[in-house]
Amino acid sequence: MNMDNRIPSVIREFTDQPAMRNVLSFLAFEDWFAKKENEAKDWIVVARSWQERATNLFTFSALASAAKGNLERLLSKPDWDIDLEFGKPYFYSHGDEKVAHYDSGMSTEIDGIEFRPFIIYRYFHDFVPNTFELVQNFILYHEAFFVPEKGEYYRIDDDGDIQPIVRIKQENDNRLVLVDVHHLKDYLAANQCYLVRYHDHRRRALEDISEHIGGQFASYTLCDKSSSFELWLRTDIPWNNYKSASRLLGKDVVFPYSEPDKRHTWFATGEREKKFATFIIDRNEQGKDIESTCNEKELSNYFTDRGTPHFLTPVFFKREVLVKYYQEPSRYRVGNSGVGCLDLWHLPIDITGEELVQVWLGDLGRIPYKEQLHWRQFNVPPRGTITRHRWLRDFMAEFADPTDDPIYYFRVAFEEVQREARARYGEDLFQGLDEKDRHAYETLHLPLTEEWKEFDEQVQALAKVTVDSLNVNLLSRESGQKIDGSSIRGSIELLGIYLKEIGVTEDIRKQIMYAMHAIQTIRSTGAAHRKGSNFNKALQRFQLYNLSNREKVKKLVTDLTRALSLIAEAMRQTGTSC
Incomplete structure (x- = not known):
């Protein structure tokens, strides 16, 4: 020292x-x-x-x-x-005077x-x-x-x-x-x-x-x-x-x-430290990557040709780029058309037929530099092209569903069955999640990797949103039956009795029950417990064994979506609105 x-x-x-x-x-x-x-x-x-x-x-x-x-x-x-x-408000007087003066304590002068x-x-x-x-x-x-x-x-x-x-x-x-x-x-x-x-x-x-x-x-x-x-x-x-x-x-x-x-004064001084990363936008004849800045002030647009790539040049990324954002739903939002952080920034995206994340070059320049660096790690040379729904949405100003996004259609079907249940019974078929569990619904996505951890998380989320949230009180009231642990062992069996009660045919019931049992069984034998022979049997039973983890979840989601749509249709056809 x-x-x-x-x-x-x-x-x-x-x-x-x-x-x-x-x-x-x-x-x-x-x-x-x-x-x-x-x-x-x-x-x-x-x-x-x-x-x-x-x-x-x-x-x-x-x-x-x-x-x-x-x-x-x-x-x-x-x-x-x-x-x-010091710092507290107080009253005081001078000498023998009988007048109280007030001091707010906000400042004082000494020496x-x-x-x-x-x-x-x-x-x-x-x-x-x-x-x-x-x-x-x-x-x-x-x-x-x-x-x-x-x-x-x-x-x-x-x-x-x-x-x-x-x-x-x-x-x-x-x-x-x-x-x-x-x-x-x-x-x-x-x-x-x-x-x-x-x-x-x-x-x-x-x-x-x-x-x-x-x-x-x-x-x-x-x-x-x-x-x-x-x-x-x-x-x-x-x-x-x-x-x-x-x-x-x-x-x-x-x-x-x-x-x-x-950061406090840039609006007046114009001095704002803004940096821009470069991204791969093409390959030359020798197979070398061609890169470009994402600074829109240096890019061409519909009004100005700067001899540089256009603002709307498609840039492609591995889908793993989204993992970071799914992991923190309190701060980030991920949808089929964009990624955002609170109300601070938003990046429009799309998922291509090659299962790559596609972004416009100029849009990348509008997110923070450190986020640009995150995206740069997953940047790949162009493969494939933009999707039809992105063309319609961004160039034709038409609303277009992302036709290849099963999570989007799952949410559509889920909200539809909830609306039909409220219309018929005045309450939801699936009970709302507590604030601490909302992330299960908000971050639903097809696995971005083949890691079992991500597979387990998405299976558990699907189970929590659907089979774990079935409104047992509603089903018991409308079917006249209760879960007794023997003839009716759980909420899925109770759902089946309810569906029969409202007149759903056996073949439709089987489709619905198959999807519900699939998610419950895969969760119970693998996602929530040690994986073993029972898990492998479950994969074979529900035709998931030879699929990638991404395709496994995709099939589970697709089957659940079909089941939810069938339930909503049954409620609509057999019920009378309140």
Whole structure:
């Protein structure tokens, strides 16, 4: 460790007495100084009340104007400029006057320096634990939101990334607030302020250090270009078995960026850092890939020929490019015509007959650069062409169903049977999923890979949406039967009795029951349990054995879609609307 000249020389003099050297080092907070917290590159402590054995650390923060000359005045003395009540509104009076004046606590001027609160210290007379709170202005500046179970504030950046900017840790009576350095310095730059961290740290030791400090009390001033402290070493206030004590009182400064993050100001300055990846759009006669930027300002369009590829040049990707987006449905939406992140960006897509994801070249330039890089990993040379429904949709401005997307038709059939059930019975045939399970329906898709993990996930999702969600109360009421575990073992058998009750013929019932049993059996023998001989028998029974995992799920979905359509048709033909 490099020698810190702020550490009193009395400590360095005891190199021949390691035990006492360690005691003095401890009491002088040498380890704490070595961390240089105010110069951290990741997280900075902005508030702290933390006690561990013989150490008690306390930190409080405020904003101070970064006007010329203020730094020198701030560090001219180690005293706190403000107290723990700073930032709270209060009433006061001058001298003997009997008029109460109100101060909002939003700012104050001390020794010619304007101070504003950053941390508010809340004290509740020991009724509930004391707390530190960040000023709301910082939270609003970054549009942050609090996640209670993590004790963290998060912000969503322009690309859709969700990142923590504040961490609040509490262990019993210990409290710690840390702020991400980048977001703190950005905020300081916008406010043209320093963050002043005020410290009042205390330590105790069992050893008597009197002879090493020349008496019962010694005081040292410890300063550098960004801090000012006073260190007390003393033995005149023994406590329990502790014979020596120390106190470190003072402050250090966190400096702002020279200017705020450009994401706040680009609309006015025009300075926005936008980068563009290149994508494979063709192959030349020698088999070499031909690439092009996706920057629409450099692409040709219907109005301007720049001698470059057209905005609407088709670009193709392996379907695995979508895996990332299906895995996080709370942030991303994937449909048969596009991928989007919240309300921040949207990328129109299509699935071709070659089972590739197709995107227009210019559209790729409208998504964040890091997303472009993600797509670039799965970029392949052109194979096949665009689909007819994309031609109709994008060039003829006509609505067109994606005729080769079984998930689309499954959803159409599912919503149709739900509408018919509500019309006839006033409630759904399949009970709605809880918010925590909605992803099962929203992320249904044919497997993008041949991984069994993805196969299992889609089978379980199909089962959860259909057979697991059958409205048993409705089926029992309308059929006059109940699940008894013997003649009627489960919801699928009850569905069959209901269908017979409303007049569905045996051959139609068999088709419906086949599809329902298929998804339940495949889930039970493989997706939800260890795969073995029963799973292989189930694959053979439902004609899935020699198919790829993608084709397995496709057949299950197609059969379920047919079953749902048959149920809806039966309800429509045999029922009377409420």
